[in-house]
Amino acid sequence: MTSMADTWGIHEAQFWLRGQAPEAPVRYDAEAGIWCVYGYQEVQHVLANPATFSSNTQRVVPQEMMEGADQxxxxxxxxxxxxxxxxxxxxISHAFTPKVVADMEPRIAELTHELLDAVADGNRMELVNDLAYPLPVIVIAELLGVPASDRDKFREWGSALMEATQEFSFVDRTETQRKRLQDAMQQVAKLGDYLREHVEDRRRNPREDLITKLVQAEVDGERLSDNEVVNFSNVLLIAGHITTTMLLGNSILCLDSHPEWLxxxxxxRSMVPAAIEEALRYYSxxxxxxxxxxxxxxxxxxxIPADSLVxxxxxxxxxxxxxxxxxxTYDPTRDPNPHMAFGRGAHFCIGAPLARLEGRVALNILLDRFPHLRSDPDSSPVFLPSLSMTGLKELPLVF
Known part of the structure; x- marks a missing residue:
């Protein structure tokens, strides 16, 4: 079948979305200077063997490309x-236990209704801007203890990171690429400065939030430094919302593209979790x-030689x-469905249960409130301009 993404112009490099998966499970991309792993078993092996395949990738990136990244x-x-x-x-494992996540459901439902109330008077909405982005950002911001009202700033800083991954090469180290990476790091630095203010405040004025818990936490009898808390919070804030944003947008896109499944x-509604899982596989x-x-x-x-980027x-x-x-083929009845959308091994996404809950709650409420919800026939979805992410930047819907 022809992928909807082909029609809507996903980046050319994501050929797999058009059913053009590579024949070899592993190959070297000479233009980018990286080893690409495509096969399921091979990917699983890489993620399960951190002693050979380290997560510390910065050490193999040319220093001129990562100037200032040490901070x-x-x-x-x-x-x-x-x-x-x-x-x-x-x-942070205590912040994502099954009970803690389950207890968030009423708040997630409340936020979903509030966000949809803001667009319910019209006959259309833009899913990402109106719901899929703000919902998880508010949830993770409230967990951390930063103002959810600053979410436009988070979006600006996070977008710079995504746009920096449009094209990347170790071989062709162009000035344009270096400049794009440096601009992205400047945006990350702005987010770091923002979070540092909150970290310093929690040292003086503790609260009941995750930043306070990180500030007060000890590892081997030592408190975390401000840099550690800032960078830790940075990862939680960015990664804590972007997966859910894409999960919800991709789920709606899959169902809209397959009206029989919608x-x-x-x-x-017992099929909602399976529909989300299949969307995670179909558009990871x-x-x-x-x-x-x-x-x-x-x-x-x-x-594969030592010190190679894989x-x-x-x-x-x-x-x-x-x-x-x-x-x-998008098939919510697929069983088993052992997809790796949330990774595998030690780095399996710690926020996966929360992302699934937010997706389930939001999708059910959308179906409840808008019985005729569908994509806007006069507009087209827009994918994120990123090679490492598959998600929507815009998805216009009509009621």
């Missing part, structure tokens, strides 16, 4: 391995994630025909 590494959970990662991740899900939000080899290794019949394409792996029957 963002301390406390960056995404870049950590082994015991260091386990200890820091443990500090009708079935609308009639049988974080389509690619990077690792750096610590030693020479063999994968998928290829010898990108696992989760979106491609989630359409591997060796694992998924008819992988380019």
């Amino acid at each position: 963002f590494s301390e406390g960056n959970l995404i870049q950590m391995d082994a015991l260091e990662h386990k200890k820091l991740r443990g500090l 009708a079935r899900v609308r009639a049988d 939000p974080f389509a690619g994630t990077a690792r750096a080899t610590t030693t020479e290794t063999e994968l998928g019949g290829e010898r 990108v696992t394409f989760l979106g491609v792996a989630n359409r591997d025909p060796k694992v998924f029957t008819d992988p380019d």
Whole structure:
């Protein structure tokens, strides 16, 4: 089948969205200077072996491309391995326990209704701007203890990071690429300065929020530094909302593109979780994630040298025909559905249960309130301009 993404102009490099998955599970991209891993089993192997495939990718990125990046590494959970990662991740695990997440459902429903009330007087909405973005941002902001009213700032800073991944090459180190990366880091620095003010305030005036808990936490008898708390909070704020934003947008897009499934899900709400899981597989939000080899290794019949950047394409792996029957078909009754949209192993997304809850609550309320909801026939969805993410920047809907 022809992917809707092909019609709507997703970046050319995401060929897998058009059913053109690569033949080899692993290959070297000479233009970008990276190893690409596409096969499901191969991706699973990379994510399950951090000793060989380290999350600390900054060490293999040319320094001239990452000038000033060191200030963002301390406390960056995404870049950590082994015991260091386990200890820091443990500090926030209590914030995402099954009970804590389940107890958030009434607040998520309340926020969803409030956001939809703001657009209900008209006959159309733009899903991302009106609901899919603000809902998870407000939830994670309230958890951290920062004003949700600042969400436009978060969006500006986060967008710079996404746009910086449009094109990337270790081989062709153009001035344009370097400038784009530096501009992105300046935006990250603005977010860091913003969060630092809150961290310093919590040291003076503790509250009942996650930033306070991080400020007061101890690892091996030592408190976290301001940089560690800032960068840790940075990851939580950005990663804590963007996955849900894409999850909700992609789920609506899949159902709208397959009206027979939309009708079935609308009639049988017990299918909502499965519809979301299949959307996660079909349009995997974080389509690619990077690792750096610590030693020479063999994968998928290829010898990968030490200190190489390896990108696992989760979106491609989630359409591997060796694992998924008819992988380019959206089928909410798919069982089993062992997709890796939230990753695997030690770095499995800690916020996955919250993202799933937000998606389920929001989708049910949308179906309840708007029985004739569909995409705007006079407009087209717009995908994010990012190679590492598959999600919508805009999705106009009519009631």
